Amino acid sequence: xxxxxxNQISKAIxxxxxxxxxxxxEGKPCVAFIRVGEDPASVSxxxxxxxxxxxxxxxxRLTALPESVTQEELFSLIDTYNxxxxxxxxxxxxxxxxxxxxxxxxxxxxxxxxxxxxxxVNLGLLCQEDEDGFVACTPAGIMxxxxxxxxxxxxxxxxxxxxxxxxxxxxxxxxxxxxEWANATVTVCHSRTAGLSGITSQADILVAAIGKPGxxxxxxxxxxxxxxxxxxxxxxxxSRKSGYRLTGDVDFDAAARRASKITPVPGxxxxxxxxxxxxxxxxxxxRQHRPG
Amino acid sequence: xxxxxxNQISKAIxxxxxxxxxxxxEGKPCVAFIRVGEDPASVSxxxxxxxxxxxxxxxxRLTALPESVTQEELFSLIDTYNxxxxxxxxxxxxxxxxxxxxxxxxxxxxxxxxxxxxxxVNLGLLCQEDEDGFVACTPAGIMxxxxxxxxxxxxxxxxxxxxxxxxxxxxxxxxxxxxEWANATVTVCHSRTAGLSGITSQADILVAAIGKPGxxxxxxxxxxxxxxxxxxxxxxxxSRKSGYRLTGDVDFDAAARRASKITPVPGxxxxxxxxxxxxxxxxxxxRQHRPG
Numbered sequence: 001x002x003x004x005x006x007n008q009i010s011k012a013i014x015x016x017x018x019x020x021x022x023x024x025x026e027g028k029p030c031v032a033f034i035r036v037g038e039d040p041a042s043v044s045x046x047x048x049x050x051x052x053x054x055x056x057x058x059x060x061r062l063t064a065l066p067e068s069v070t071q072e073e074l075f076s077l078i079d080t081y082n083x084x085x086x087x088x089x090x091x092x093x094x095x096x097x098x099x100x101x102x103x104x105x106x107x108x109x110x111x112x113x114x115x116x117x118x119x120x121v122n123l124g125l126l127c128q129e130d131e132d133g134f135v136a137c138t139p140a141g142i143m144x145x146x147x148x149x150x151x152x153x154x155x156x157x158x159x160x161x162x163x164x165x166x167x168x169x170x171x172x173x174x175x176x177x178x179x180e181w182a183n184a185t186v187t188v189c190h191s192r193t194a195g196l197s198g199i200t201s202q203a204d205i206l207v208a209a210i211g212k213p214g215x216x217x218x219x220x221x222x223x224x225x226x227x228x229x230x231x232x233x234x235x236x237x238x239s240r241k242s243g244y245r246l247t248g249d250v251d252f253d254a255a256a257r258r259a260s261k262i263t264p265v266p267g268x269x270x271x272x273x274x275x276x277x278x279x280x281x282x283x284x285x286x287r288q289h290r291p292g
Numbered sequence: 293x294x295x296x297x298x299n300q301i302s303k304a305i306x307x308x309x310x311x312x313x314x315x316x317x318e319g320k321p322c323v324a325f326i327r328v329g330e331d332p333a334s335v336s337x338x339x340x341x342x343x344x345x346x347x348x349x350x351x352x353r354l355t356a357l358p359e360s361v362t363q364e365e366l367f368s369l370i371d372t373y374n375x376x377x378x379x380x381x382x383x384x385x386x387x388x389x390x391x392x393x394x395x396x397x398x399x400x401x402x403x404x405x406x407x408x409x410x411x412x413v414n415l416g417l418l419c420q421e422d423e424d425g426f427v428a429c430t431p432a433g434i435m436x437x438x439x440x441x442x443x444x445x446x447x448x449x450x451x452x453x454x455x456x457x458x459x460x461x462x463x464x465x466x467x468x469x470x471x472e473w474a475n476a477t478v479t480v481c482h483s484r485t486a487g488l489s490g491i492t493s494q495a496d497i498l499v500a501a502i503g504k505p506g507x508x509x510x511x512x513x514x515x516x517x518x519x520x521x522x523x524x525x526x527x528x529x530x531s532r533k534s535g536y537r538l539t540g541d542v543d544f545d546a547a548a549r550r551a552s553k554i555t556p557v558p559g560x561x562x563x564x565x566x567x568x569x570x571x572x573x574x575x576x577x578x579r580q581h582r583p584g
Contacts, residue, residue: 004439072423103420119416120413120416120419120420120422121412121413121416121418123415123416123419123420124411124412124413124414124415124416124417124419125412125416126415126419127412127415127418127457127461128395128412128415129417130412153485154484156486157483157486157491161472165419165420165470165501169465169468170418172464172480173461176455176461176480176482178455183482183484184484185479185481185482185484185485185491186478186479186480187477187478187479187480188464188468188477188478188479190468190475190477192446192447192476192477193447193476193477194448194449194477199449199477217470229561242548
């Protein structure tokens with residue numbers, strides 16, 4: 001069994017981006033982070049993204065809005081960044097407080113600055129297999145993990161557990177594309193799926209993105225399969241200083257006995273998401289400085 | 293075995309639309325058809341759509357452009373219809389001659405007049421399960437056929453043969469939605485799929501949209517399955533006056549012996565496509581006249 005090391009692969013991408021950014025003649029890319037409230041996980045994610053941007057040489061701006069901010073105030077900030085030519089990409093850290101309309105906020109970002117890939121237009125471009133669009137960072141990171149670990153999807157059966165707009169659907173659309181490293185047969189399963197283990201056990205590549213700790217047990221995995229665990233669940237653990245540990249959607253020990261390759265949690269898909277955000281920011285910068 | 297009668301179901305929809313249009317207070321919906329060249333199939337499709345529009349009470353305009361039209365001239369006509377407040381929806385008859393960029397033409401139509409559902413924004417809205425968008429007529433027609441023939445997809449396994457932007461992908465996205473009459477487990481197969489019949493024979497609902505006459509044989513179908521045949525293939529037939537007959541992607545006689553329900557070709561999905569175009573046109577009119 002091989003571990004697919006997301007830390008190492010994301011480090012390689014970050015190193016490549018650092019070199020690419022150093023060679024840019026038109027200036028430096030800049031990512032603007034918008035965070036609302038003081039949710040500790042959001043604070044920590046934005047900090048991590050900000051640190052990675054600076055490591056690469058991408059400039060960054062962070063606006064932390066109070067929990068009480070109105071939709072209009074949020075829109076107004078987005079509009080400012082939309083108009084600011086120095087800003088290449090805009091990231092609104094999810095989740096927003098419940099009184100704000102998250103989808104409306106994502107749609108307010110100009111598609112060409114939507115480095116999160118959540119805008120309606122970028123989802124449409126993904127359907128159209130148009131490389132000009134931005135693909136959401138987690139699904140893009142999953143595809144990159146597969147590619148860089150030498151896992152071809154061509155003619156393989158990819159089973160995706162979860163149909164979210166953020167992971168399940170875009171992963172399915174990516175794996176299905178008529179492109180090198182894609183061309184897979186794709187099945188999407190979810191909470192309403194009947195006979196789930198009969199389906200997952202046909203998967204050459206199994207992508208678990210349902211947010212239920214340890215949901216995928218060993219018997220659900222085909223011997224030799226590649227397992228991508230997207231879940232990042234906090235499970236209470238009194239032996240840890242933090243009081244919890246992070247665990248995936250897959251029972252790792254049992255899966256590791258059957259899989260040919262598997263991603264750990266943490267250190268699998270998670271770091272890739274940050275790396276792909278940076279890749280999207282550099283792409284946005286390049287698109288905005290494209291001649292013509 | 294029950295025949296799913298697309299002629300009858302589309303007639304019911306057309307009758308409903310006729311009543312709905314008669315009751316509209318803000319005026320009459322209007323669909324603008326753009327046809328390029330004199331391809332006999334295109335001429336016949338547009339004629340059929342035009343006749344159906346008039347039957348419902350939807351106004352129509354037809355511009356037939358010469359085969360030699362330039363992209364700029366086509367765009368200019370689209371722009372005219374985009375700006376014309378009397379035009380609710382615009383349909384560009386596909387296929388366009390090879391010197392024209394079809395995708396660019398579809399994208400030139402305002403999303404709110406894109407009754408064909410091919411615009412990037414409408415594909416994105418489909419991913420987002422946003423009912424404000426327009427769904428392409430053939431996939432929308434397939435869902436309507438299933439609903440009106442009492443075929444619930446909830447927890448069922450839908451296998452889609454074909455991954456086109458026009459049929460395969462949108463059908464998959466629709467069947468997957470968290471909505472009544474959807475909620476299916478969905479597999480998309482295509483030319484690169486390995487072990488195809490092993491997958492199709494798991495389908496509770498099999499949708500064939502690959503454009504190969506008689507490709508789906510009886511042994512590929514699970515006994516009791518519902519079979520939707522999207523193919524409209526012209527096969528040479530010297531016994532017919534026209535010299536050809538229309539046949540689907542499914543070997544109908546063999547499939548009929550195993551399926552619980554099946555659509556014929558012609559008279560299955562085909563007439564539904566026209567009916568759904570009309571439904572989209574009325575929806576466009578309503579959206580454009582929505583208060584606020």
